Amino acid sequence: MxxxxxxxxxxxxxxxxxxxxxxxxxxxxxxxxxxxxxxxxxxxxxxxxxxxxxxxxxxxxxxxxxxxxxxxxxxxxxxxxxxxxxxxxxxxxxxxxxxxxxxxxxxxxxxxxxxxxxxxxxxxxxxxxxxxxxxxxxxxxxxxxxxxxxxxxxxxxxxxxxxxxxxxxxxxxxxxxxxxxxxxxxxxxxxxxxxxxxxxxxxWPSPAATAPPLRGGRALWEPVLVVGGLGLGLGALGLLVVAFATRHDQVTAVAWIEAALAAGSAVGGIAYGARAWALPRRVQLPLLTLALAAVLVAAGFAPGVVALAVAAALAGLFVAPALTTAYLLVDEAVPAAARTRAGTWVNSAYNAGSSGGTAAVGLLIGRAPLPLCFAVAALPLLLTATAVLVRPGRRRSDEGVEQQIDADAGAEHDDEHLEHTAA
Known part of the structure; x- marks a missing residue:
């Protein structure tokens, strides 16, 4: 892989x-x-x-x-x-x-x-x-x-x-x-x-009389959709961690669980960025999101705060790679003069999703068992990732991306040869 x-x-x-x-x-x-x-x-x-x-x-x-x-x-x-x-x-x-x-x-x-x-x-x-x-x-x-x-x-x-x-x-x-x-x-x-x-x-791209229209089609809006689902899930997770720690009479553990999520995300992000991945990014993003959804469902069955911290660290492994992939996809989907707007849509989708996820799960906590609440938090990730994976015409799109990756890999090899020669 x-x-x-x-x-x-x-x-x-x-x-x-x-x-x-x-x-x-x-x-x-x-x-x-x-x-x-x-x-x-x-x-x-x-x-x-x-x-x-x-x-x-x-x-x-x-x-x-x-x-x-x-x-x-x-x-x-x-x-x-x-x-x-x-x-x-x-x-x-x-x-x-x-x-x-x-x-x-x-x-x-x-x-x-x-x-x-x-x-x-x-x-x-x-x-x-x-x-x-x-x-x-x-x-x-x-x-x-x-x-x-x-x-x-x-x-x-x-x-x-x-x-x-x-x-x-x-x-x-x-x-x-x-x-x-x-x-x-x-x-x-x-x-x-x-x-x-x-x-x-x-x-910076030369200023124009008007900013060009933000057109990227599915290549732009699919990452935005998936990141919105990611924000919903992680926003819900933040409040679920508080509820979980409170029910186990260890509210102070919330900080450690959040730290485990951040640490996992840092490790996952650095590891992701340092490797050349064979799968096209349009496939990577929903797969990373599905993996995160699976960890969120499993986290609901954690027997204690230590186990939940471990689950949070595992979940974090997929967070930064998913966000990085989404930013790369929208960056490639639009012309240079529209990149800031494209990246902003990803930011906005995540922030809006995070706020909505926190509000939605807040209505559910106390009315449903916590394992079910964790499963509900994973649902937006599952739905958005599945919608992107199963859409018609994906095979042809992915083949084109794979060809581009091969071209990029060749260019990278040439760059490295030049670097070593200069050194």
């Missing part, structure tokens, strides 16, 4: 001119999103004394971010990151700074101003992840190295969302959750400005 890649080196990816500088800047900015949600939730709750307002504000933040994501991405595809990211980052950072000031001390008004500020922050949030993946595609035209870059990007992004809450926890511990909101503002502004200052940002 697979063979070791002849250039399984992430070091070579990062040694590409301007890659490390641009990627580092993107990570600084993206850390903001790992820090802001916990910080803002606690800051709003502490300042207003209202859990309902905090929950509504965070929901509005998410709705604003997802609903306007295609518009933001379209502006970037049309005008390039150097013209669009700075104003987005400045507006977003300014709104976060205003929220930090408004929630610095208890006694803040629990009215509509905080809700408006939070919703506007979501609307203005710069899509640093999709932009970075578009830059990866420009920096690395070689398919094999681009696979490694996307895998590395996905793994590190997930780790940022593990590290971010820890950083937010430090500010909460000293009694200043609003300082975490302010730090998020600094991070996103510094990261975005550093990204666009990189020479890589200048190598």
């Amino acid at each position: 697979s063979a070791p890649s002849r250039a399984a080196s992430y070091r070579a990816v990062l040694a590409t001119p301007h890659a490390l500088r641009t990627f580092s800047a993107a990570l600084v900015g993206r850390l903001s999103y790992g820090v802001v949600f916990v910080s803002l939730t606690v800051a709003l709750t502490t300042a207003t004394g209202s859990y309902s307002l905090a929950g509504a504000a965070i929901a509005l933040f998410g709705v604003g971010a997802v609903a306007v994501a295609p518009l933001r991405a379209g502006l970037i595809d049309r005008y390039g990151p150097r013209r669009t990211l700075p104003p987005m980052a400045v507006a977003y950072a300014g709104l976060l700074a205003a929220l930090a000031v408004a929630t610095w001390r208890p006694g803040a008004s629990a009215g509509w101003p905080l809700l408006v500020l939070t919703a506007l922050a979501g609307v203005c949030s710069p899509p640093l992840g999709p932009v970075m993946r578009t830059l990866w595609s420009s920096l690395l035209p070689d398919a094999a190295r681009r696979q490694r870059a996307f895998a590395l990007d996905t793994v590190v992004e997930e780790l940022l969302f593990v590290t971010g809450p820890v950083v937010a926890g430090l500010f909460i511990t000293i009694g200043r959750p609003a300082l975490g909101v302010a730090t998020s503002a600094v991070l996103v502004l510094a990261g975005a400005l550093a990204m666009v200052s990189s020479p890589a940002a200048a190598d």
Whole structure:
């Protein structure tokens, strides 16, 4: 099914001119999103004394971010990151700074101003992840190295969302959750400005009078569909882990289980990116999703939290590879001038699915046995993966992809020969 890649080196990816500088800047900015949600939730709750307002504000933040994501991405595809990211980052950072000031001390008004500020922050949030993946595609035209870059990007992004809450926890511990909101503002502004200052940002498709239509057919929308199912399943899993640990009187184990999921995802993502896979990506994605669904069903029968942590680690092995594959598929399905929008649709599908999965399984917990709840969480993955696998005309499409993989492998071999000669 697979063979070791002849250039399984992430070091070579990062040694590409301007890659490390641009990627580092993107990570600084993206850390903001790992820090802001916990910080803002606690800051709003502490300042207003209202859990309902905090929950509504965070929901509005998410709705604003997802609903306007295609518009933001379209502006970037049309005008390039150097013209669009700075104003987005400045507006977003300014709104976060205003929220930090408004929630610095208890006694803040629990009215509509905080809700408006939070919703506007979501609307203005710069899509640093999709932009970075578009830059990866420009920096690395070689398919094999681009696979490694996307895998590395996905793994590190997930780790940022593990590290971010820890950083937010430090500010909460000293009694200043609003300082975490302010730090998020600094991070996103510094990261975005550093990204666009990189020479890589200048190598962007020439701006057009209008952004080209986002046309990719099934090659684009199938990965988006599968990732939406993935988000539904993993969003449900997050709440199921809490319910499982609570029923076993080990609520503190939730952090360890989530850490096991993240660790498994990191291992799976790095391993996936370092190998050349024989199966076409359009087949890889649903198979990875089906494997994850099977692990989720089995997790429902875990006898204790240790077993559930092991199941979470196994599930994680398929998460980063599935996301990486989806990003690669949509990147290949559209012209260069539409890559940011294509990647944003994957992001939006995952985020929307995650929120929906959490809400849906929350209605089920307490009304059904936990093993059944885990099975329900796996159902969206099963349905979307099956729908993609069994669609008519797949054989001809896959044969074409296989031919492209063979061509890419030949190109990779030539690149490696040149590298060794230069060395």
